[in-house]
Amino acid sequence: xxxxxxxxxxxxxxxxxxxxxxxxxxxxxxxxxxxxxxxxxxxxxxxxxxxxxxxxxxxxxxxxxxxxxxxxxxxxxxxxxxxxxxxxxxxxxxxxxxxxxxxxxxxxxxxxxxxxxxxxxxxxxxxxxxxxxxxxxxxx
Numbered sequence: 001x002x003x004x005x006x007x008x009x010x011x012x013x014x015x016x017x018x019x020x021x022x023x024x025x026x027x028x029x030x031x032x033x034x035x036x037x038x039x040x041x042x043x044x045x046x047x048x049x050x051x052x053x054x055x056x057x058x059x060x061x062x063x064x065x066x067x068x069x070x071x072x073x074x075x076x077x078x079x080x081x082x083x084x085x086x087x088x089x090x091x092x093x094x095x096x097x098x099x100x101x102x103x104x105x106x107x108x109x110x111x112x113x114x115x116x117x118x119x120x121x122x123x124x125x126x127x128x129x130x131x132x133x134x135x136x137x138x139x140x
Contacts, residue, residue: 002089004096008048015092016040017085022076036076039088044069049096057099071095 002010022036043049043057043065058065065071075088111119 002093004048004093005100008053008096008100010041010046010048010096014041014046014048015089017088019081020074022079022084033081035079035081035084036074037081037084037088039071039073039075039085039092041071041073041092042069043071052102053096053099056103057096060095060099 001012002015004010016039018038018040019034020036020038021034043054043061046054049057054069057071058069061071064073071092073088073091075084075091077087078084
């Protein structure tokens, strides 16, 4: 069981890991060992996620989520398979935690009369400054 938040707990069998060969540094080791991890999580069919969390997760995941609702994360930052596994899982947990936070509703507000007046005064002052930049009249 993987505790993401107090309300969201993922089952271990919901997460599939596949090991692939990693690009980058590592010398000959990189050609022999499959140290990169491709983590898959079927968010669309997960019973732990509510519809609202899934909707926010879809927008947060972006191109990391397939059309079928599977999140695919590839971790190859480290040379060891174990560290890459922990990295991929930590990134998935952080992504779900961000999606679990409900955004605050924006309350529409109006500018105060004083702020509107100050804005218009500043515009008038700037306009006058720019008008004074014109060519000088030769007859003055």
